[in-house]
Amino acid sequence: xxxxxxxxxxxxxxxxxxxxxxxxxxxxxxxxxxxxxxxxxxxxxxxxxxxxxxxxxxxxxxxxxxxxxxxxxxxxxxxxxxxxxxxxxxxxxxxxxxxxxxxxxxxxxxxxxxxxxxxxxxxxxxxxxxxxxxxxxxxxxxxxxxxxxxxxxxxxxxxxxxxxxxxxxxxxxxxxxxxxxxxxxxxxxxxxxxxxxxxxxxxxxxxxxxxxxxxxxxxxxxxxxxxxxxxxxxxxxxxxxxxxxxxxxxxxxxxxxxxxxxxxxxxxxxxxxxxxxxx
Numbered sequence: 393x394x395x396x397x398x399x400x401x402x403x404x405x406x407x408x409x410x411x412x413x414x415x416x417x418x419x420x421x422x423x424x425x426x427x428x429x430x431x432x433x434x435x436x437x438x439x440x441x442x443x444x445x446x447x448x449x450x451x452x453x454x455x456x457x458x459x460x461x462x463x464x465x466x467x468x469x470x471x472x473x474x475x476x477x478x479x480x481x482x483x484x485x486x487x488x489x490x491x492x493x494x495x496x497x498x499x500x501x502x503x504x505x506x507x508x509x510x511x512x513x514x515x516x517x518x519x520x521x522x523x524x525x526x527x528x529x530x531x532x533x534x535x536x537x538x539x540x541x542x543x544x545x546x547x548x549x550x551x552x553x554x555x556x557x558x559x560x561x562x563x564x565x566x567x568x569x570x571x572x573x574x575x576x577x578x579x580x581x582x583x584x585x586x587x588x589x590x591x592x593x594x595x596x597x598x599x600x601x602x603x604x605x606x607x608x609x610x611x612x613x614x615x616x617x618x619x620x621x622x623x624x625x626x627x628x629x630x631x632x633x634x635x636x637x638x639x640x641x642x643x644x645x646x647x648x649x650x651x652x653x654x655x656x657x658x659x660x661x662x663x664x665x666x667x668x669x670x671x
Contacts, residue, residue: 444473444475444476444477445473445475445476445477445549445550446476446477446478446479446546446547446548446549446550447469447476447477447478447479447548447549447550447551447552448478448479448481448543448546448548448550448551448552449462449465449466449478449479449480449481449551449552449553449554450462450481450482450483450551450552450553450554450555450558450559450562451480451481451482451483451553451554451555451558452482452483452484452554452555452557452558453482453484454484454496454499455555457581457626458554458555458581459554460626460627461554461579461581461624461625461626461627462480462554463480463627464625464626464627465478465552465554465579465625466478466480467627468625479546479548481542483534483539483553483555483557483558483561484533484534486534486535486538486539486542487533487534491533492533495533518584518586518587521586521587521590522586522587522590526564526567527560527563527564527567527590527591527594528564528567528568530560532557532560532561532564533557534557534558534561536561536564536565536568539558539561539562539565540565540570540571543571543574548574549574549575550574550575550576550577551571551574551575551576551577552576552577552578552579553576553577553578553579554578554579554581555581556578556580556582556588556591559578559580559591559595560591562576562578562595563576563590563591563593563594563595564594566594566595567594575596575597576595576596576597577595577596577597577598577599578591578592578595578597578598578599579598579599579622579624579625580598580599580600580601580605581601581624583601583602583605585605585608585609585612589608589609589612589613589614592609592614592618592619593613593614593615593618595618596618597618597619597620598614598618598619598620599620599621599622600619600620600621600622601621601622601623601624602621603621605621606619606620606621
């Protein structure tokens with residue numbers, strides 16, 4: 393009985409099959425890479441579309457005026473740009489919880505029972521704050537690094553403060569060379585000057601409630617393009633029969649002025665807040 397023959401492939405056929413397989417693998421690899429790149433690349437229509445703006449507004453939960461102004465601005469931005477996202481942030485949330493508890497009770501006790509002492513302490517702080525070489529040397533209850541980390545996580549297109557403490561933190565961060573790529577604004581909700589023009593010199597824009605304040609800011613050396621008389625936006629609560637009529641009938645405190653998110657009174661060198669936060 394004869395043994396079975398060994399069947400072998402022709403060397404040329406083997407070489408051709410190997411070359412064909414290698415070519416197939418290379419082509420498949422290139423096709424796979426092209427498909428992944430196509431999935432990662434944004435569509436042309438998406439690339440050209442404007443992305444919704446994001447605005448962070450800092451306020452203080454002590455004193456309803458700061459909150460009311462922040463809510464009024466949020467409401468106006470929603471009217472002007474429905475796609476915009478507004479983040480309201482209480483600056484006091486960055487305080488140590490224990491100190492925040494103590495500070496709030498001290499504030500209301502002194503303000504309610506010792507108003508003369510409250511005024512004396514406040515004016516003494518204002519006088520000392522005018523003399524320090526840098527805003528960073530001023531006492532502040534809001535840790536800069538915590539505020540900075542929050543803003544880095546939020547990545548806003550614009551930042552607005554309705555409380556001088558948060559505006560001071562933002563001005564100090566800008567003084568350190570941080571937050572350079574984002575517009576920083578501050579709505580000053582009170583009628584006094586103090587050391588506050590120093591804050592305005594370090595941020596993009598300060599919105600003031602009255603022309604007299606603007607004159608004081610300019611006299612203190614703040615550049616004209618950093619100050620706007622905007623009026624005072626107020627979000628008035630619904631009529632519950634308890635709110636005095638003189639407050640229910642007003643939307644902002646300075647009558648013939650518009651709120652900061654609409655066009656302020658025309659004046660040389662000014663631009664509207666609308667263009668400011670959209671810039």
